[in-house]
Amino acid sequence: MTAPLITLTWTDHVTGQQGFLVVDRLVRGVSSGGLRMRNGCTLDEVAGLARGMTMKEALHYNPENPQGRYIPLGGAKGGIDCDPQDPAAYGLLVRYLRAMRPYIERFWTTGEDLGLTQDLVDRAAAEAGLVSSIQAVYPLLDDEATARQRLTDAFRVEVDGIxxxxxxxxxxxxxxxxxxxxxxxxxxxxxxxxxxxxxxxxxxxxxxxxxxxxxxxxxxxxxxxxxxxxxxxxxxxxxxxxxxxxxxxxxxxxxxxxxxxxxxxxxxxxxxxxxxxxxxxxxxxxxxxxxxxxxxxxxxxxxxxxxxxxxxxxxxxxxxxxxxxxxNAWWWWTLFGDIGPDANEAFAYTRRSMRALIDQMLARAEADGTTPRAAAHAIVADRLPVIAERFGWYG
The missing domain is CATH 3.40.50.720 (NAD(P)-binding Rossmann-like Domain)
Structure with a gap:
């Protein structure tokens, strides 16, 4: 795999603490990957996670399923070196998102990860002047208003209070x-x-x-x-x-x-x-x-x-x-319309997709005499050139 497309280190002018953004790859001009906050977060860590997101997106791409509306994106990741329980953490999050606004508006879709909840990310994103933390994907939607409402409705669904x-x-x-x-x-x-x-x-x-x-x-x-x-x-x-x-x-x-x-x-x-x-x-x-x-x-x-x-x-x-x-896949299955805002439908689709991936990975590992991780990497290596050929390297 090639080197990351973008590697960025940001220093907060108030606290001196650092944040990072790594865009590993773009597909159709967009990348996907959450934002984490933890004490000791590093650029190398974020780069590894961004590469992992490229792989996750590729693994959920099925070139033999023309019915699927969700077409995987590229991989990216953000990170902030701060204890999320620090009283100054929220202000740091807002300033980070404000600094990253040009990237989030154009080609990085993000959301909760370690140390952050989606509610917190959404609140900070609004304060930073963003329409949404995933607004870069909106131009790819057939019906933006319907898709956004579908995802909003899905986030309102609770099962046993969760x-x-x-x-x-x-x-x-x-x-x-x-x-x-x-x-x-x-x-x-x-x-x-x-x-x-x-x-x-x-x-x-x-x-x-x-x-x-x-x-x-x-x-x-x-x-x-x-x-x-x-x-x-x-x-x-x-x-x-x-x-x-x-x-x-x-x-x-x-x-x-x-x-x-x-x-x-x-x-x-x-x-x-x-x-x-x-x-x-x-x-x-x-x-x-x-x-x-x-x-x-x-x-x-x-x-x-x-x-x-x-x-x-x-x-x-x-x-x-x-x-x-x-x-990550559930967000896109819902937004693009492969599933509706329904818990039973979401669980059934998730189970079916994950079981297919696990079975394929373990079968490949047995056939190749390798570890499951090596088998997953091999599947990604097979799929990335197909994705690049169909959708281009960047846009």
Whole structure:
């Protein structure tokens, strides 16, 4: 793959803190990728995430499906080096969006990512003078007013008090787990799961896996790990979360254990779902993992050298570029009109699409004798030239 099209570092004139934008590729003149905020965010991190977005978009492009209205975009990503709980964070976010306004207006569509909610991004974008954080895609729509209303309606849909936009990503992660279990002939009942992070993605994943019959035996948040070998009451824990995914410990049952923050790694479970920060699994801790599958709900949670060691031990890592791509795809399926603002339709479409991707990736890995990540990269390598030929490199 080629070098990024645009790499930009911005310094806030008020605080001196930095923000970044990397546009990896444009398709039809537009790119897609969220905006994250975390202390220690770097340009290299954002560049890796932008490349990942190019791959996610390409993976959801099906050249043999002429019925699909959503035609994937290019990949991009934004990042701000700041603790999202810092009192100065919101003002920094507004100034960043104001500085990035020319890019957002023309060719970068963005939204919530680590450390930010969509409501916060929308509020800051309006204050920064933007029509929308995804306005660059509007010229590609057949009927802009209808499409925008459809997406607005979808964001208003709630299931059991949780927004549909918070659930679709976890639905895709959960379906990735189920597809891997089905392919291995492993029953859902009795399969144990540990989840790092109980925010939007991790919480929804735990919810869907529990409803599918799996047992979530450990969850980790910023305060530590909550574990119960007989299974946690996920619905209660989800209700007891704050906006940052931290669980109120007064909601725990007597048999629930409070363990150190990294205890989820060595939990006696078949499936680990890192759904919080990047770089969570490295060469210093991968040896503690006894799970059979690691399913990357977060972006870049497993470092490459750690993944090599895990693969040598027979631990299968299902990569982020496939596993957590459902949220981004749902935005576009809805906006372009492949699905309506309906939860059942969204979940069914997400499950079908994610299962097809997982099955294709694992079949390619088996055929090529490679890891799932290498197989996903190979599928992308096949599709990008087709996308470039059909839609051009930039516009």
């Amino acid at each position: 927004g549909l936009d918070e659930l679709v990503g976890g639905c895709g992660v959960a379906e990735s787990v189920l597809a891997a279990l089905d392919r291995a002939g492993v029953a859902y009942a009795g399969t144990r799961v540990a989840v790092q992070g109980l925010g939007t993605m991790g919480g929804a994943t735990a919810r869907f896996l529990t409803r599918a019959g799996l047992t979530v035996v450990a969850v980790a948040d910023i305060k530590g790990t909550i574990a119960n070998p007989d299974g946690l009451d996920i619905d209660t824990l989800l209700t007891a979360r704050d906006t940052y995914g931290t669980v109120d410990r007064s909601a725990l049952r007597p048999a629930d254990q409070e363990l150190p923050g990294d205890a989820w790694l060595s939990t006696d479970a078949e499936v680990l779902v890192p759904a919080a920060v990047s770089y969570a699994i490295d060469t210093t801790n991968e040896h503690r993992i006894t799970a059979r599958w690691i399913v990357e709900a977060a972006n870049m949670p497993v470092l490459p050298q750690a993944e090599e060691s895990l693969a040598a031990r027979g631990v299968l890592v299902l990569p982020d570029v496939v596993v957590n791509s459902g949220t």
